[in-house]
Amino acid sequence: MNRLHLVLLLLLSVFMTAVQAQQRVSDNQMKANMGNNTIRLTIKDGKTFTATLADNSSADALIELLSKGDVTVEMEDYGNMEKVGPLGTSLPRNDRQTSTGPGDIILYQGKYLVIYYSTNSWNFTRIGKIDNTNGAQLKSALGNGDVTVTLSLGK
Known part of the structure; x- marks a missing residue:
């Protein structure tokens, strides 16, 4: 035994x-x-961008969320300068006075994702910046009106 x-x-x-x-x-x-400090943004028609994320708890929480699967955001145009849509969850806020430019990815009120194709200044949380693009390219890719954007990990 x-x-x-x-x-x-x-x-x-x-x-x-x-x-x-x-x-x-x-x-x-x-x-x-x-x-990994990059994410992929895919617009409904298939145009894909990469973005480099900020170094803050908001971006870390977004990566953690994306590690569970892609997140699709239904976005609408606001003010002829940005696309905005609900994330479906809240992320930690790191708000500070921020001047945005084309390609900036912002967290608004902890639960809305904003992609800028123009400029603005407000109290936001910076999530990241879309790589290698300008306002005209983003505006063209995002189109007029509503757009669906899928966020995922990787390049």
């Missing part, structure tokens, strides 16, 4: 070591995804 207990203990130890190793791999993959 001692031999059987020893074998069972050895098997249990091997199993636990394998489970812990797999958990470390999963944790490392999650950290790698969360360490």
Whole structure:
């Protein structure tokens, strides 16, 4: 019976070591995804942009949200300078007086995502900035009126 207990203990130890190793791999993959400071924005017609995220708890919370799956935001035009839509959840706010420009991604009131294709100044939380674009390119891609934008991790 001692031999059987020893074998069972050895098997249990091997199993636990394998489970812990797999958990470390999963944790490392999650950290790698969360360490990534870029997201992808895909407009309904297929035009895709990448954005570099700000270094704040709001952007970190967005990455955590996106690690669970893509987020689609129904956006509408506001003031002929931005597209705005509800995220469907609240993120931490880091509001401060901010002057925006084309490509800025802003969190408004903790629950609205805003993509600027022009300028504005208000008390916002900066989430990030769309890479390698200008106001005219964004306005063209986002179009007039409502637009659907999907956010996802990666480039």
